[in-house]
Structure formats: C-alpha cells, structure tokens
Amino acid sequence: MIRVMVVATSSVVRAGLSAVVSSDPRLTVVGSASDLDVLAREVGQLQPDVVLLDLNSNPQQLVWDKLLLIQAEQYPVGVLVIIEEPDSIDLEVALRTGVRGILPAISTELEIVAAVEAIALGLLVLHPDAIESLPMRAKITTTPVQTLTPREIEVLEMVGSGLANKAIAKQLHISEHTVKFHLSSIFQKLGVSTRTEAVTAGVRLGLIML
Secondary structure (H helix, E strand, C coil): CEEEEEECCCHHHHHHHHHHHHCCCCEEEEEEECCHHHHHHHHHHHCCCEEEEECCCCCHHHHHHHHHHHHHHCCCCEEEEEECCHHHCCHHHHHHCCEEEEEECCCCHHHHHHHHHHHHCCCCEECHHHHHCCCHHHHCCCCCCCCCCHHHHHHHHHHHCCCCHHHHHHHHCCCHHHHHHHHHHHHHHHCCCCHHHHHHHHHHCCCCCC
C-alpha cells in the first residue's frame, strides 16, 4: 500500500485529490493539509511515501524553501506537484527540493495515480512542458559513447513506466535474464548505476518521454 498525503489550500481541491487517490486500492490517503506548515508538522508522524501537492495557489519560491526544510530536517519524501502551467516551474530548483513529479491540472485520475505509483518506486514523472522549461545549458548533455539500441530504448521506456523486470520480460516475450542484460548495457552506456538515474538520463537525452 502506497501512503499519500494531500496538500492543497482549497478544501475542494483537497477533497478532489483525496478522492482520486482513494479510487485506487493500491493507494491510501494517510492525511491532508491546507499548507506546507501543516505538512511540516505532520509528515514525520504520518510518514507518507508521496506528497501530492497542488501548487496553483502558492508562490513557488516559498514552496521550494519549505520543502527544502522538510527534506533536510524532518522526513525525506517524494513530491508530486499539480500545476496549471508546468512550464512555469524552475525544474532544476524543484528537483533539489524533493519534487519527483510534475503534472498539469488537467491530468486524468489514471495519470495522477500512475504518477504516484511511479514516484513511490523512485522514478521521475515529468510533463514535457516542465522539461521544456529547462534552460538550454541544462538540456545540453554529453552524448553517450554508444547509442542505445531500439530494444534498449523500449526497455528503458518500460522502466520509466514503473514496470519491474518480470513485467518487462512478459510484455517483450523475453526472459528476465535478458531484461537484466539490457539494463546492464543501458547503465553502462548512459554512465549510471540505478534505474532512476537511467530514466532521468533517458529523459534528458530525449530518448524517452514520461
């Protein structure tokens, strides 16, 4: 069971997001808060896996400052941000504060649930508009010495979707050993050591979209 805490200034939005979370039997709402001060007081006790945060009515810099304090001093947690305009977010700053997902306010229930599950697994979920907000210097990444094969990109996309090795093997009709072989090759080519780093690098290089 994935534990979720909902944070939104509007009681209507809190109720709506809580209903979305509760619609999936794999998720449970362990608490809700009207602002980040309440989150800071309760997050250590409630110990959510993911914080679902409506960012629309809060000044971003204030949010980032408070999230940094929560991450550093109290309880590290992955944050999924819901916002009207994802391209308005300073992605580099947001990632440093514990944000692991950014979705537009028009996202469907299924998209929000899938994002929560992916973040709980340690993955990043970034809307294309949020990625576009990165300054050019952040988008320029050294090209790997070796490019990924089409099959490796396919595996990486599935990893980005939150699938485990067994599920990937089933969908591609290959063995788990072969999946591990592909992952090892992907890690080596991208210069990473974890699944999360591989997905992040894949997004930065434009190999996959989440």
